Amino acid sequence: MRRAVCPGSFDPVTIGHLDIVRRSARLFDEVIVAVGTNVSKNRLFDAGERIAMMRQACADLANVSVEGFTGLITTFCAERDVTAIVKGLRAASDFDYELQMAQMNSSLTGVETVFIPTSPDRGFVSSSLVKEVAGFGGDVSDFVPAFVHDQLKGRFT
């Protein structure tokens, strides 16, 4: 059984995240989407909302489950017998920090990190930009699931 984790803040989940989760689900027997709930002042959606949105977004993926986590991702992985952490890479600028985290996580518990290049048509999509554009009234309906778009509109009106 090859079990992987896709970790992130997912504030909110975008089509870029879902691209990576779907492709992970084809590579591994089981994928757990781990929604980070460590305290941060800059979240638009609280932990419960982010988990619920991710569950709805992944409802059609039979081998994908969604959990919240606090603390270290390596602890989360060790407790669930996870072989790999999967991360999407949008551009070279993502790589330096992701490499550092991958090496730290590997040094802590030996868990490997697998990088998947984001699909070219989604490379510019990020939760931060989606929130910024939506916050100024821009149309982000192409970049998030429809129900997330509704929640964003509710948050900014």
Ligand code: PNS
């Ligand atoms: O979507 P994000 O904000 O880029 O996700 C970052 C996340 C949650 C994957 C990362 O910050 C993380 O793994 N946090 C858990 C705490 C931890 O393990 N830190 C040490 C990383 S080397």
